[in-house]
Amino acid sequence: MRRVYLDHAATTGVDRDVLEKMTPYFSDTFGNPNSLHSFGREAEKAVTSSRDAIAKLLGCKPNELYFTSGGTEADNWAIKGIYTAYKNKGNHIITTKIEHKAVLASCQRLQKDGAEITYLDVDKYGTVDLEQLKNSITDKTILVSVITANNEVGTIQPIAEIGRICKERGVLFHTDAVQAIGAVDIDVKRDNIDLLSLSAHKVYGPKGIGALYIRNGVKCDRYISGGSQERGMRAGTTNVPLIVGMAAAFEKAVLNSEENNKKLIRLRDELIQRIEAGIPNSYLNGHRINRLPNNVNFCFEFVEGESLLLMLDMQGIAVSSGSACTSGSLEPSHVLSAMGVPPEIAQSATRFTFGRENTMEDIDYVVECLKKNLMTLRAMSPLFKQEKGDAKHV
Amino acid sequence: MRRVYLDHAATTGVDRDVLEKMTPYFSDTFGNPNSLHSFGREAEKAVTSSRDAIAKLLGCKPNELYFTSGGTEADNWAIKGIYTAYKNKGNHIITTKIEHKAVLASCQRLQKDGAEITYLDVDKYGTVDLEQLKNSITDKTILVSVITANNEVGTIQPIAEIGRICKERGVLFHTDAVQAIGAVDIDVKRDNIDLLSLSAHKVYGPKGIGALYIRNGVKCDRYISGGSQERGMRAGTTNVPLIVGMAAAFEKAVLNSEENNKKLIRLRDELIQRIEAGIPNSYLNGHRINRLPNNVNFCFEFVEGESLLLMLDMQGIAVSSGSACTSGSLEPSHVLSAMGVPPEIAQSATRFTFGRENTMEDIDYVVECLKKNLMTLRAMSPLFKQEKGDAKHV
Amino acid sequence: MYSQKVMENFANPKNVGVIEDADGIGTVGNPTCGDIMKMYLKIENDVITDAKFQTFGCAAAIASSSMATQMIKGKTIDEALTITNRQVIEALEGLPPKKIHCSVLAEEAIKLAIEDYRSKKKT
Amino acid sequence: MYSQKVMENFANPKNVGVIEDADGIGTVGNPTCGDIMKMYLKIENDVITDAKFQTFGCAAAIASSSMATQMIKGKTIDEALTITNRQVIEALEGLPPKKIHCSVLAEEAIKLAIEDYRSKKKT
Numbered sequence A, B: 001m002r003r004v005y006l007d008h009a010a011t012t013g014v015d016r017d018v019l020e021k022m023t024p025y026f027s028d029t030f031g032n033p034n035s036l037h038s039f040g041r042e043a044e045k046a047v048t049s050s051r052d053a054i055a056k057l058l059g060c061k062p063n064e065l066y067f068t069s070g071g072t073e074a075d076n077w078a079i080k081g082i083y084t085a086y087k088n089k090g091n092h093i094i095t096t097k098i099e100h101k102a103v104l105a106s107c108q109r110l111q112k113d114g115a116e117i118t119y120l121d122v123d124k125y126g127t128v129d130l131e132q133l134k135n136s137i138t139d140k141t142i143l144v145s146v147i148t149a150n151n152e153v154g155t156i157q158p159i160a161e162i163g164r165i166c167k168e169r170g171v172l173f174h175t176d177a178v179q180a181i182g183a184v185d186i187d188v189k190r191d192n193i194d195l196l197s198l199s200a201h202k203v204y205g206p207k208g209i210g211a212l213y214i215r216n217g218v219k220c221d222r223y224i225s226g227g228s229q230e231r232g233m234r235a236g237t238t239n240v241p242l243i244v245g246m247a248a249a250f251e252k253a254v255l256n257s258e259e260n261n262k263k264l265i266r267l268r269d270e271l272i273q274r275i276e277a278g279i280p281n282s283y284l285n286g287h288r289i290n291r292l293p294n295n296v297n298f299c300f301e302f303v304e305g306e307s308l309l310l311m312l313d314m315q316g317i318a319v320s321s322g323s324a325c326t327s328g329s330l331e332p333s334h335v336l337s338a339m340g341v342p343p344e345i346a347q348s349a350t351r352f353t354f355g356r357e358n359t360m361e362d363i364d365y366v367v368e369c370l371k372k373n374l375m376t377l378r379a380m381s382p383l384f385k386q387e388k389g390d391a392k393h394v
Numbered sequence C, D: 001m002y003s004q005k006v007m008e009n010f011a012n013p014k015n016v017g018v019i020e021d022a023d024g025i026g027t028v029g030n031p032t033c034g035d036i037m038k039m040y041l042k043i044e045n046d047v048i049t050d051a052k053f054q055t056f057g058c059a060a061a062i063a064s065s066s067m068a069t070q071m072i073k074g075k076t077i078d079e080a081l082t083i084t085n086r087q088v089i090e091a092l093e094g095l096p097p098k099k100i101h102c103s104v105l106a107e108e109a110i111k112l113a114i115e116d117y118r119s120k121k122k123t
């Protein structure tokens, strides 16, 4: 059966070149970089050059990067580490209603410890309101955390402007760039970013490795305690092969980003156009222009998302209903809710995220299957009545 | 040049069979196990069977295992997660002076938040005193954490007895089994263990993956917040290939443990015997019998450990001075201090840890190099005076 | 995550549709919660001679509807009233814990449709 | 972690040993802290004609001793007194931050040995 993977925002397979670069560090150059002997020093060398390479891509110094077990840990560390380090200065954190769960749950955890959290609204395209941000900053505010680009609907935030506002007001700025690396042009110095979370597996790197950038001068308490790795900031034996893989994946993603993005945008816009032209009662979620190059997200009225997902799956097409993290939960996506999508419509949200290997032919196949499945599911739905090709609520 | 790796307690290379089993999950079966589509379900299947396999080896249920980014995270989670979950019941934790830094630093972190920590003493062999343990338990005690086998000197603790005491007294028992898996027979139910930390890279599995066993019924707060992975207990995209690798490595280590250990003990005892017979002023650290099969740790009077390490390294031999985590720090090992080794002697501690590929010929080479290097370094030392083959302080 | 039986009943659901002259109709659920199930029954001499459904919901909801309608066809209404969500789950060879409520909807839809039939008969 | 120069001076340290009839001896450090350096000087007409050392310590301590003794040989004691730990580090092409104290020991050992020489000369 034909298989079309359109869930690259959930995860990607490791690029063959990347895997090839990682492989020697599993069984051959396997030393612990903390060891003083030659086995350790060889491993340390690979870690150092990986760190240098990633720092260059982000516009920071190598000693401002700390490796973590992924984007989730980086988000936890940034939010919780800044809170405990600065809570004597203030207990107020500003974030948004459309953050990844790693940020939201970390903020909710801190609320139990006495933190006050402001969750900024977004407009119907999922863009944060800069006026509301400015008005929310008080002298108790220590941190603003805004996702660079949303993982569900793909909306890209005005990160540089947020950075400028935070700098002017003297509060720290964290951004979760897990979905944005390679897709959005980021320079942490130019954009006044104080902390930034990364993960490798969204851009053809391995799962289970990420990084937190912490600007020199920012105090961020360590989160994983123990040994002296990462200059005493993040304990745990250094994951050499995965770090090498992350650096290789990021280099490929960032250095080829123009070309990659051009191709992805063509696919994205074609699918959006074909759905809007060919499928009634379908609504695009997210911003039309300030949007991740690989993200298409639609609601299909009268249909529930999981059913559509599983039907497409039977035809070999992999998509996501909402985000991989929330599918399986009963509540509608917190992102769509924040954008004002009514719950019965939000139930049908379906995310298609393209990758390097997708083609225009994939789109033909997907649109064909989509039409057929939506016909079937809508025919089955008590909410749907076909009237002269037009659909209305019962 | 001949290379002899004798630092298996710091890390090991991934076993070829293990790597082969992991490899398909990087680029081929690369799905996110949280995804509902077939790419996700294939990945989920691999995670489920890995979890089942590890549970079987430990004698627990699969749903009592939670994957982490390594032993350090597992230790942090256990200590901090139990503290926040039970602090209303009591704020007292008992641990030992010879824990891994991941446990010690986590306890020190909690002390800042109001926890009271008792650090149990050990005798000169590094064994904890069970009477002191019993006498330390109060009605405020919520957790006892004792390392199964120490990573520096290899001493194995009476884990089953500690489990029994904790059960009788109604306090939870955590053990860090990172060095013990495969080397020590562990059954979490039989041994009354409530929480247990694991890591893959000490037994020929990959770095950056570990697990925490939490007995069903024990409340342990989540530590990494976010998505719903690991039944809502540990957020972050599931690291499929590394989990597969960990299961394969543990199976190989535990199922062949008798044979492996027999071989390692032969090497271990041979090296101990050769050093004691051939090198004056050398003192074995740790217990002679209750000792990890692969661990040899000696102090060589009048010599500093790092110098010896680097000389051996120039001859292709990789050892550790103290533990990989503490080498590079200026204080003598906290483990040797706790065992009563005077600091000027502790400076010379050198750890040799064997692995599957080592041979008796390696020992010949190591002893020969050791003798030569010690002669050189001692001749250089102002503390040493050779008098008829006997050494005395100046 | 779903059993083979669930997937069969989802991929090829039985009894999808509307009975225009139904003797009893039961509607349960709420689109804001993610599922609506509407069950149509044709009843002769207290025997269910036909059953159809329309469902807006996940695979488990569709499979539960398909299975429940199959289970009640040919049964008397008293027999149909004894059918529990557990029996629907068993017939489907299991449902994930998070999806148990879908089988409850099926049980409730049957009960409501029979109630509707009885209340209509009275009037 | 160590420069090539440090490793050379560690692997083949120059001036290891004892000068039995030394004119000045300086001992610094403390075994409980991990390093002891003992420096022996032979001095003629305020010129250092020979220097030897015994060191218990890490590679950086041994290399610093080796380098420092090389640097002072042939120098007048006044010249030798101007040698700073920075100069030792430079000559070694750098030391890791945690090992800076080893170069300080070398500077101190020279100063103490010269002091010893001067105090002996006075008496």
Ligand SMILES: Cc1ncc(COP(=O)(O)O)c(C=O)c1O
Residues within 6 Å of the ligand: A009, A069, A070, A071, A072, A073, A075, A100, A102, A147, A149, A150, A151, A176, A177, A178, A179, A198, A199, A200, A201, A208, A209, A210, B235, B236, B237
């Ligand atoms: C925006 C965003 N942040 C954080 C994460 C978490 O990263 P990781 O899967 O590496 O823990 C993800 C993906 O899961 C994401 O899309």
Ligand SMILES: Cc1ncc(COP(=O)(O)O)c(C=O)c1O
Residues within 6 Å of the ligand: A235, A236, A237, B009, B069, B070, B071, B072, B073, B075, B100, B102, B147, B149, B150, B151, B176, B177, B178, B179, B198, B199, B200, B201, B208, B209, B210
């Ligand atoms: C006893 C012990 N606990 C914990 C750890 C930490 O495990 P990891 O390296 O997987 O973080 C180690 C090794 O580093 C160890 O030896």
